[in-house]
Amino acid sequence: MNVGMWVKALRVIPKIDKAEWDRLDVISRWLISTRAAVLVMTFVSATIAGIIAVAAGKFNFLNYLLLVIGLVFAHATNNLLNDLTDYDRGVDRDNYFRTQYGPQVLESGLMTRRELLIYAAVTGLIALAAGAYLVVTHGWLALALLAAGAFFVLFYTWPLKYIGLGEVAVILVWGPLMIGGGYFVITGQWNWNVALAGLPYALGPTTVIFGKHIDKLREDRAKKIHTLPVIIGEKAARYSVMVMIALQYLLVAALVLNGFFTPAMLLVLLALIPSPWVWKLLSQPKPETRPEVDRTGWPMWFVSAVFLHNRTYGMWFLLGLIADTVIKRLFL
Numbered sequence: 001m002n003v004g005m006w007v008k009a010l011r012v013i014p015k016i017d018k019a020e021w022d023r024l025d026v027i028s029r030w031l032i033s034t035r036a037a038v039l040v041m042t043f044v045s046a047t048i049a050g051i052i053a054v055a056a057g058k059f060n061f062l063n064y065l066l067l068v069i070g071l072v073f074a075h076a077t078n079n080l081l082n083d084l085t086d087y088d089r090g091v092d093r094d095n096y097f098r099t100q101y102g103p104q105v106l107e108s109g110l111m112t113r114r115e116l117l118i119y120a121a122v123t124g125l126i127a128l129a130a131g132a133y134l135v136v137t138h139g140w141l142a143l144a145l146l147a148a149g150a151f152f153v154l155f156y157t158w159p160l161k162y163i164g165l166g167e168v169a170v171i172l173v174w175g176p177l178m179i180g181g182g183y184f185v186i187t188g189q190w191n192w193n194v195a196l197a198g199l200p201y202a203l204g205p206t207t208v209i210f211g212k213h214i215d216k217l218r219e220d221r222a223k224k225i226h227t228l229p230v231i232i233g234e235k236a237a238r239y240s241v242m243v244m245i246a247l248q249y250l251l252v253a254a255l256v257l258n259g260f261f262t263p264a265m266l267l268v269l270l271a272l273i274p275s276p277w278v279w280k281l282l283s284q285p286k287p288e289t290r291p292e293v294d295r296t297g298w299p300m301w302f303v304s305a306v307f308l309h310n311r312t313y314g315m316w317f318l319l320g321l322i323a324d325t326v327i328k329r330l331f332l
Contacts (some may be wrong), residue, residue, distance in 0.1 A: 009036045214238060
């Protein structure tokens, strides 16, 4: 076991060579191959649904646990299939952006195609097993949510990402599907206000995927991958990210004003304190070459900045939710 590598893989996507890979345990290999650092966003979405269920007095721990397992393993399966599809289509060849920020396990020769398929099958079956239990206990709506999740897992990489719908899929998945649907499978009740309350956080993963697609806009355009930033252009995409970040705070304020959240949720505004440099970065085009002062880990420029903002935002959002829940349970 290499606990240090587990922690590292949950924080960043480690750059690793074949000799290092061969010395790793199976958990480290799974965490690296599934890009576990971004799976944290999915865990946060499931936990947001769980905390809101606690606030409503309808929390069920078993359902929450199965929700976390199902969503995290479904996201991991998507990441594995994403790399497999791009490898088979030749997208990641010739020092493509994906292979520069972390190992593409097939393109880097760390795993064989058969090994990756085994990882994807086991990971997908774990997600499916958790989802199947929730379908049996919750009926047709849980089945519809599971089917929607399976659709995005299977078809995000192709064709959705190729036709400008990948970014739309992300906001739908991390908002109504994960948080709204998560609340439903935990409590057994659908609540549109919860689905709306999940939107501020869902915008965070959407900014991350936007940032990644802006960073590799030229490469995607050359390979005829028509992500939304490719379609609307770099400047419009950068300003779209800025708008989404602003909406993350404005929507929370609106939900406080309409009474869904208590003022305790305004703790999330503290995420603004370390973020001016992110805003400044987004206001200017990406440099042509790596600058002398690099806070992002070139060639990841916009994606690193918005990823760090999303982590900070997610932490304060969760703390605000916990404070909101304590106030509701004890005083309201």
